[in-house]
Amino acid sequence: MNDSARTQGVLICIGAVALGLLFGIGLLSGAWWAVAIPVAVLLTFVLGLTFWVGWTIATVQIEPETPPAADPGEGAGASDSSA
Numbered sequence: 001m002n003d004s005a006r007t008q009g010v011l012i013c014i015g016a017v018a019l020g021l022l023f024g025i026g027l028l029s030g031a032w033w034a035v036a037i038p039v040a041v042l043l044t045f046v047l048g049l050t051f052w053v054g055w056t057i058a059t060v061q062i063e064p065e066t067p068p069a070a071d072p073g074e075g076a077g078a079s080d081s082s083a
Contacts, residue, residue, distance in 0.1 A: 026034025 023034055023038065
């Protein structure tokens with residue numbers, strides 16, 4: 001693992017802790033946005049994910065199954081070299 005990946009991981013952890021603290025402070029102060037913003041973000045994510053799944057199902061290309069082709073070397077017309 002390279003140093004840039006570790007740095008990104010540490011920054012993500014710091015961001016998560018900072019947002020958690022901000023959320024906690026907002027809840028303790030009674031601010032409505034402390035609940036409204038995370039709920040709006042979560043709702044947007046879930047609706048986007050739902051739309052993506054629906055779009056994928058609606059636009060998937062399914063090819064009809066084709067029967068396997070017969071091998072031209074097999075059957076009544078094949079020569080028998082064992083005779």
